[in-house]
Amino acid sequence: MTSTVVASPQAARAVPAVVLTGLTKQFGRFAALRNVSAEFAAGRLYVILGENGAGKSTMLRAIAGLLRPTSGRVSVFGLAYGGSDSGRGILGQLGYMAHPSLLYDEMSAMENLIYSARLYGIDDEARCAAAITLVGLDPALNRPVGQYSQGMRQRTSLARALLHDPRLLLLDEPFSNVDVTSARGMVQLLSNMRDAGKTIFVVTHQARLLAQAADEFVWIHSGNIASRVTTLDLEMVQ
Amino acid sequence: MTISATPSAKPDATSRAVNLTSEPALRPESPAPSVLFATLMKDLRLEWRSKDAINSMLFFALLVVVVFSFSFDPTGDDARRIAGGLIWVAFLFAAVVALGQTWAREIRNQVLDAYRVSTAPANDLFLAKALGNFLFVSVLEVVMTPLFVVFYNLRVIGPAYLLPVIGLLGTWALVVNGTFFAAISLRTRSREVMLPLILFPISIPALLGMVEATKIILTGESSAKFWIVLLAVYDLVFTTICLTLFETVLDAE
Amino acid sequence: MKTPVLIAIVVVVALLAFGLYQALVVAPTDQLQGDVYRIIYYHVPSAWTAFLLFFVNFCASIWYLFRRDSISDAIAVTTAEIGVVFCTIVLITGPIWARPVWGIWWTWDARLTSTLLMWLIYISYLILRRFSTGGQTPLLAAALAVFGFADVPFVYLSIRYFRTQHPQPVIGGGGKLDPGMLHIMLYNWLAFVALAALLCWFRYQLERKQKDVEETIALESLLEGSPR
Numbered sequence: 142m143t144s145t146v147v148a149s150p151q152a153a154r155a156v157p158a159v160v161l162t163g164l165t166k167q168f169g170r171f172a173a174l175r176n177v178s179a180e181f182a183a184g185r186l187y188v189i190l191g192e193n194g195a196g197k198s199t200m201l202r203a204i205a206g207l208l209r210p211t212s213g214r215v216s217v218f219g220l221a222y223g224g225s226d227s228g229r230g231i232l233g234q235l236g237y238m239a240h241p242s243l244l245y246d247e248m249s250a251m252e253n254l255i256y257s258a259r260l261y262g263i264d265d266e267a268r269c270a271a272a273i274t275l276v277g278l279d280p281a282l283n284r285p286v287g288q289y290s291q292g293m294r295q296r297t298s299l300a301r302a303l304l305h306d307p308r309l310l311l312l313d314e315p316f317s318n319v320d321v322t323s324a325r326g327m328v329q330l331l332s333n334m335r336d337a338g339k340t341i342f343v344v345t346h347q348a349r350l351l352a353q354a355a356d357e358f359v360w361i362h363s364g365n366i367a368s369r370v371t372t373l374d375l376e377m378v379q
Numbered sequence: 380m381t382i383s384a385t386p387s388a389k390p391d392a393t394s395r396a397v398n399l400t401s402e403p404a405l406r407p408e409s410p411a412p413s414v415l416f417a418t419l420m421k422d423l424r425l426e427w428r429s430k431d432a433i434n435s436m437l438f439f440a441l442l443v444v445v446v447f448s449f450s451f452d453p454t455g456d457d458a459r460r461i462a463g464g465l466i467w468v469a470f471l472f473a474a475v476v477a478l479g480q481t482w483a484r485e486i487r488n489q490v491l492d493a494y495r496v497s498t499a500p501a502n503d504l505f506l507a508k509a510l511g512n513f514l515f516v517s518v519l520e521v522v523m524t525p526l527f528v529v530f531y532n533l534r535v536i537g538p539a540y541l542l543p544v545i546g547l548l549g550t551w552a553l554v555v556n557g558t559f560f561a562a563i564s565l566r567t568r569s570r571e572v573m574l575p576l577i578l579f580p581i582s583i584p585a586l587l588g589m590v591e592a593t594k595i596i597l598t599g600e601s602s603a604k605f606w607i608v609l610l611a612v613y614d615l616v617f618t619t620i621c622l623t624l625f626e627t628v629l630d631a632e
Numbered sequence: 633m634k635t636p637v638l639i640a641i642v643v644v645v646a647l648l649a650f651g652l653y654q655a656l657v658v659a660p661t662d663q664l665q666g667d668v669y670r671i672i673y674y675h676v677p678s679a680w681t682a683f684l685l686f687f688v689n690f691c692a693s694i695w696y697l698f699r700r701d702s703i704s705d706a707i708a709v710t711t712a713e714i715g716v717v718f719c720t721i722v723l724i725t726g727p728i729w730a731r732p733v734w735g736i737w738w739t740w741d742a743r744l745t746s747t748l749l750m751w752l753i754y755i756s757y758l759i760l761r762r763f764s765t766g767g768q769t770p771l772l773a774a775a776l777a778v779f780g781f782a783d784v785p786f787v788y789l790s791i792r793y794f795r796t797q798h799p800q801p802v803i804g805g806g807g808k809l810d811p812g813m814l815h816i817m818l819y820n821w822l823a824f825v826a827l828a829a830l831l832c833w834f835r836y837q838l839e840r841k842q843k844d845v846e847e848t849i850a851l852e853s854l855l856e857g858s859p860r
Contacts, residue, residue, distance in 0.1 A: 165854065169767060169846070172854040205496055208632060233498045241489035247425050259417035260497040301493070556779070563772050567763040577760060580752035581779055584786035587794060605793055613786055620782055624775045627697065631768035 156219045158183040158309055158340035159204055163213035166199055173199040175364040176213070181342075183218070183308075186335040188351050188373075189344040191361035197344040198239070200361065201311050204342070205237045217309060233261065236307035240314050242298045246287030250297045251280050254304055261305040272300040277326050291318035299327065303334070310334070310341045316350060328354050348373055414499040418507035425484065426515070433518075436477060440519045441526065443469045448530040458531045463594030466527050467586060471553065473519045474512075475575045478557035481508055482565055491629070501626035509558040509621075516550055536599030541607065545596070548610040549589035552617065553582060559621045562628055585613050637833075644830045647823035654816045671729045672813075677821035678721040679747055681828050685715035686750065686781060693777035696770055705770040706839040708777060709761065712754050714831050718824070719751040740800045742791050749787045753780040 159181040166174040173196045181187060189197045202208045203215050206222050215222045217231045237243075244253045254269035270280035276296040286297055299315055310331075316324045324347070332354040335341055343351060348358065352373045360367040426432060447465050452458075485491050494504055527533065535542065557578055564573035592606035655673035692707040726744040727737045738744075757780055761773045 167850050167854065170849050170853050172850070175854055207492055207495060209630075232496060235496060237492070237496045239489070239492065241492070243490055243493035244488055245421075245425070245484060245490060246487060247428065247484070248421075252421075256417060256421050257493065257497070260414055260494065260499040262414075262498065559779075560776075563760070563775065566766055566768060566772060567760065568765055569763055573760065573763060577756050577776060580749060580756050581783050583749055583752075584783060584790040587790045591794065591797070601797075609786065609790060609793075616782060616786075617779070620778060624697075624778065628772065628775055631771045632766070 156183065157181060158185075158218060159342075160216045161200075161203075161213070162216075164200075164203060164210050164215060165212045166196075166203060166208060167211045172364055174203065174210075177365055178213075179359075179366055179369075181340070183340045184335065184338050185356035186331060186341045186351070186354060187343070188348050188355045188358045189342060189361060190346075190348055190358055191367075195361040196364040197361050198313050199364075201237075201239075201313050201342060201344055204309075205235060205311050206231065207237075233305065234308040236302035236305065236310045238298050238302040238310075238312045238315060240317065242286070242294045244286045244294065244297060244301065247285050249283050250278060250286055250289075250300070251282075253286060253297065254301055257301045258304055263305060269304065272304045273297070275303075275330060276300045277323055292320055292323060295319050296323065296327070308339060310339060312342065313344045314346070315343060316345055316347045324350055349375065414503035415507045415510075418504060419510055422507065422511045423514070426511075432480070433515075436473065436515075436519060437522055439476060440469070440473045440523045443472050444523055444526040444530065459533060459536075459597045460594055462527060462531050462533055463592075463597055464590040465531075466524070467549065467589045467593065469523060469527070470516070470520055470550070471582075471586070473523070474516045474550075474553050474557065475578070477515050477519070478512060478554070478561050478578075479571055479574055481512060481558055481561040486565060495629065501629050502622050504629070505558065505562075505621065505625040509555050512554045512558055513551060516554055517546075520546060520550065533597060535597055537596040537603070539596070541596050541603060542593070544607065545589060545592045545603070545610070548607065548614055549585065549592075551614050552585040552589075552610060553578075555614070555618050555621055556581060559625060559628070562625070566631060585610060588613070640830055640833075644823070644826045647826050651816075651820040651823040654819055659816050660812055668729060668732050671725050673817060673820045675722060675725040675729060676743075676817060677824045678718045678725070679743055680821055681824045682715045682718035682722065682747065682750065683784075684825065685711045685718065685828060685832075686754065686784070689715060689754075689777055690781035693774035693781075696774040697778075700771075702770075702843050703840075705774070706836055706843065708770070708774065710832050710835040710839060712757055712777070713835060714828055716751060716754050716758065717831070718828065719747050719754070722747045723751060739802075740791075740795065740798070741802050742788070742795055745791050746787050749791075750784070753783060756780075 157180045159179075161177050161179050164174055164177040165172070177200065189200065191197050199208065203210055204217065206215070206217075218234060220231050222231070244250075245256075248256070250273055251266075251269055254272060255266060258265060258269055273280040276299050278293060278296055278300070286294060289297065295315060295318060299312065302312065303310060312331075315327060319327065328350050331341055331343070331351075335354075335356070343355075345351070348355075352375065355373070357369055357371055358373050359369050447469055451461060451465055482491075485494075494501075557574065560577045561574050563577065564570045567573045588606040588610045592603040592610070595601055595603040595606070651673070655670050659670060659673070661667055689708050689711040692704045692711065695701075695704040696708060722744070726739075726741070726747075730739050730741075731737055757773060757776050760776055761769055764772050
């Protein structure tokens with residue numbers, strides 16, 4: 142088990158973004174995560190890679206607090222979930238996006254974002270419009286999200302995730318079904334956000350897109366972290 | 380600072396910081412609407428848009444009244460006595476169909492995940508859904524009642540002003556538990572069957588209360604006070620239990 | 633079978649047998665109903681036992697909601713199942729009694745009706761357990777159990793009041809029991825509680841063993857993929 146982690150000045154910064162301690166998650170007989178322990182420094186862009194069923198999405202959901210670990214702990218910016226504490230203090234600093242769009246098909250993108258903003262106590266239409274524009278869509282578009290193409294839905298989903306300006310972004314397959322040009326725009330966006338100090342986790346099968354932008358590539362195999370490297374071996378990815 | 384990112388943008392050589400960190404617009408006179416209000420408004424707006432749901436429910440309610448009228452002879456002195464029971468059974472049928480739809484929109488696209496990951500309190504979501512159901516079922520009741528009065532030639536002998544009170548308390552009793560059990564049934568097979576299956580047994584004391592109280596008011600026989608108090612206490616106790624346990628059930632995965 | 637268990641079985645059988653003797657032979661014949669009334673010594677203690685079991689279910693469910701441990705869940709499912717069994721006894725002995733005495737199979741008697749409602753509530757609990765998908769069955773069931781038991785006071789109050797408005801034949805007589813009968817009743821209750829405890833013990837053991845097997849399989853699967 143090799144791990145190459147290059148310490149950067151940022152890593153020396155105080156609180157790590159995410160700390161996993163003995164994180165285990167079992168669904169009946171199936172162990173999705175096995176005793177994972179790792180620290181992830183803040184302000185970096187991590188790409189989570191691995192074959193299907195390796196545990197990538199499970200790990201992301203555990204970090205997002207959507208799963209109760211079978212055992213072990215997850216802490217985000219020094220605050221812990223786990224045990225009986227749901228750690229609501231962390232939630233305002235998290236943005237999560239996954240394959241189900243987490244959007245209402247019957248509402249337009251703006252309506253979805255405005256509602257989502259209200260869940261965070263934010264009442265600011267301009268901000269919602271800005272988020273939609275950021276991902277390359279038109280806020281004035283009045284069609285229900287259910288009629289969008291998959292790529293447009295992905296991008297709206299991303300806009301929803303970053304609307305409340307979270308310090309930690311957890312993205313599960315953000316580029317699936319997105320055309321290359323738009324995907325590159327999203328990568329640039331993520332890169333900019335990382336430069337501005339955000340911590341970003343991206344689970345993806347399309348790691349090539351992030352070959353330059355990412356700080357670290359985390360390989361998951363069979364429910365555990367197999368390796369962490371700073372450069373991507375292009376032979377191993379699509 | 381704003382970024383313009385058009386779909387055909389090439390990666391920008393000069394990376395500009397993305398800035399969404401401007402403070403949310405501060406409007407001291409109108410703070411952000413509470414999650415409960417926002418959720419309720421959203422649900423009402425969506426119901427209004429797809430009017431077919433409301434329309435088909437209204438027609439279903441009408442059908443129930445007609446079927447009951449054929450099954451339970453509306454003529455004769457007995458009518459007033461059994462009407463109390465019948466009308467609430469009819470409401471119950473309509474309510475169960477409506478309650479089954481409570482979380483239908485949230486299941487698609489796993490919207491509940493978005494809710495759980497946000498800072499919004501789980502109980503705001505529950506109350507918004509319960510209130511939405513309450514309004515919806517109340518509309519159905521308001522439509523069905525005149526039909527019953529017509530078909531069964533009902534006159535109210537007792538204090539009529541108590542009828543809306545019973546209606547409110549009884550409807551809330553069904554709706555508050557129904558909304559909660561609808562959330563439980565999301566995680567079961569045979570979802571449509573599970574909801575009434577769990578709801579009916581627990582609701583029987585409340586149903587007894589609604590039926591008896593209505594009958595007493597219609598016939599003017601005695602005082603409905605006991606039943607009204609029972610319903611009120613039932614509502615209080617079970618609303619408390621729902622609010623205590625909802626977050627736990629929401630987070631069950 | 634282990635010795636303590638054998639002894640327990642013998643004790644329970646002895647208690648039940650003695651209770652039966654008391655009920656059938658020792659107890660005086662009722663003035664009005666004749667010998668049929670003797671079924672009361674099964675009918676009433678079963679109801680009390682069922683209620684006791686459901687109370688334990690309630691406590692175990694609350695405990696589970698706080699602690700999330702498999703022991704309290706095992707206790708919950710056990711007491712629910714055995715409680716339903718005793719409820720069924722009440723629901724069967726009721727009509728058996730009512731038919732010869734009043735000529736009707738069913739009466740909306742307070743105890744019988746309340747037991748019917750409890751039976752319905754806990755059957756729905758068991759069905760929820762069976763139909764729930766995913767690993768959260770214990771949690772959802774525990775939540776439902778809280779609702780179910782909280783309903784009990786409403787069940788009793790509503791039915792008792794309903795009965796005062798609509799008088800019905802009362803199984804078991806509305807008045808006080810002859811003191812000679814009361815202690816036989818209590819005696820049989822003791823025997824029934826002992827029986828319930830024994831049945832719960834077996835059911836609980838079964839549940840724990842099933843959970844142990846599942847946990848072992850899960851643990852093996854976990855260790856299989858350990859880092860080389």
